[in-house]
């Protein structure tokens with residue numbers, strides 16, 4: 001269980017600087033995976049860092065009765081002049097896993113899949129390679145609660161799939177507190193949700209309810225959880241809708257990318273494109289499934305009957 005009591009946080013220590021988080025009171029039960037939602041700048045990463053003990057609150061307390069990870073994939077802590085292998089050994093040693101160093105190194109090397117670069121200095125890595133190393137490192141240790149800040153957004157499709165599998169393998173043994181703009185990812189991994197709005201936090205036992213409240217607060221939209229189609233025509237209708245949503249998301253992303261005032265479209269737009277593409281693929285799979293079922297079904301033989309006798 002993690003208890004957060006009367007927590008306040010702001011970044012500049014003069015009195016008129018705004019509170020990023022004010023008077024947060026939450027109890028996160030053991031074994032419950034939680035999604036953190038809120039618009040850009042709402043304080044999600046700040047809260048996650050505070051829970052992980054990487055930063056301290058201005059007021060209030062966080063009581064952790066379980067082993068809590070650092071945010072998965074946090075790549076900032078590596079020593080640039082040391083190789084990936086040396087960094088991993090170093091962390092394993094300070095984490096008190098002296099007798100397990102070889103296992104940790106093996107697991108991180110296998111997970112990160114960065115080839116010979118594992119023995120090159122980390123300062124030569126791309127940000128994706130750093131994230132892979134950091135992701136592998138977090139997962140090589142057993143925690144009761146893993147913290148994840150957009151960690152599933154790292155890497156290409158294959159790596160994302162692998163990251164998801166790694167998370168799934170831990171469900172049951174450990175829980176997650178996850179920040180993501182990807183609602184599909186939150187639905188997949190979290191049961192409960194916390195919505196941050198104007199420095200305050202609201203707890204929901206059901207992630208679906210949290211997603212609904214978040215949308216209501218940000219864009220006034222009512223969202224429905226994705227439905228499994230029950231017929232070919234329903235599947236086709238969903239595919240048409242998914243195509244439209246994908247095109248719209250792509251257009252919004254393109255407009256934001258072309259806008260010289262924004263140097264980078266935000267994560268929320270990127271996630272919308274990714275997720276609507278996923279939904280489109282899924283909708284297409286359902287259509288194909290119904291079509292092949294229809295083909296496989298033996299057609300009912302219609303036997304002609306004569307009107308008068310009723311006999312064939």
Ligand SMILES: Nc1ncnc2c1ncn2[C@@H]1O[C@H](COP(=O)(O)OP(=O)(O)OP(=O)(O)O)[C@@H](O)[C@H]1O
Pocket residue numbers: 011012020038039040041042043044045046047
């Ligand atoms: N190190 C820092 N120094 C000063 N201000 C900061 C720092 N980190 C975050 N902030 C500010 O605190 C607020 C909350 O930031 P935070 O990154 O926690 O939000 P977030 O909800 O995770 O946002 P996003 O969805 O954009 O990642 C923002 O206004 C941000 O500018």
